[in-house]
Amino acid sequence: TASPLANGGEIQCYFSPHGGCTDAVVQELSNARTTISVQAYSFTSAAIAKALETAHQRGVKVQVILDKSQRTEQYSSADFLVHAGIKTYVDSEHAIAHNKIILIDGQTLITGSFNFTKQAETSNAENLLVIRQAPELYAQYQHNFDTHLQHSEPYAGRGMDTSSPPNHESPRRVTERKHLPPHSEPSRFESTEEPPVIQNSQGDSPVRAQ
Numbered sequence: 001t002a003s004p005l006a007n008g009g010e011i012q013c014y015f016s017p018h019g020g021c022t023d024a025v026v027q028e029l030s031n032a033r034t035t036i037s038v039q040a041y042s043f044t045s046a047a048i049a050k051a052l053e054t055a056h057q058r059g060v061k062v063q064v065i066l067d068k069s070q071r072t073e074q075y076s077s078a079d080f081l082v083h084a085g086i087k088t089y090v091d092s093e094h095a096i097a098h099n100k101i102i103l104i105d106g107q108t109l110i111t112g113s114f115n116f117t118k119q120a121e122t123s124n125a126e127n128l129l130v131i132r133q134a135p136e137l138y139a140q141y142q143h144n145f146d147t148h149l150q151h152s153e154p155y156a157g158r159g160m161d162t163s164s165p166p167n168h169e170s171p172r173r174v175t176e177r178k179h180l181p182p183h184s185e186p187s188r189f190e191s192t193e194e195p196p197v198i199q200n201s202q203g204d205s206p207v208r209a210q
Contacts, residue, residue, distance in 0.1 A: 009133035039099035049077035082157030089152035
């Protein structure tokens with residue numbers, strides 16, 4: 001049950017393990033209509049990754065900033081997001097990019113200790129807050145997201161053809177861009193209940209998102 005805030009907004013809290021954190025995130029993502037901005041440290045949740053892909057497919061603008069560890073994390077959903085055509089960035093400016101934040105439609109803010117992982121849902125002691133209609137607080141988080149986006153770099157994805165232009169540009173280079181060469185639309189995974197498999201281009205074993 002949502003608790004009212006003094007400014008007319010509302011807040012809901014969830015706890016793990018097995019406290020419904022993942023379901024709450026997926027539900028809010030399914031309600032998104034215009035924009036989703038994500039900052040994540042560890043991101044291996046197949047359910048949340050699929051919810052982002054579904055939102056992207058229905059026309060929601062989705063942007064994701066990840067910690068640099070997700071470039072090499074065995075079960076990272078980063079590659080799935082890139083293959084789905086979602087603009088995905090890596091923030092290497094810090095020792096750890098440890099934010100766990102989702103901003104939705106200028107209205108809903110999700111944050112807390114909860115990493116977007118299966119382990120955080122089933123094994124860890126975590127917390128998650130869903131805050132709605134708190135515009136001043138939302139604006140501060142949006143400013144934080146925009147600040148980190150400016151120094152983040154596009155993630156091309158393992159198994160992607162790096163000889164072709166990426167599916168997005170680094171924000172710091174946008175003002176320098178004169179022309180964006182045409183390129184083929186990124187390939188998508190077929191809808192499946194199983195976590196997506198990413199084939200490593202170097203011939204290593206496939207990587208499955210959790």
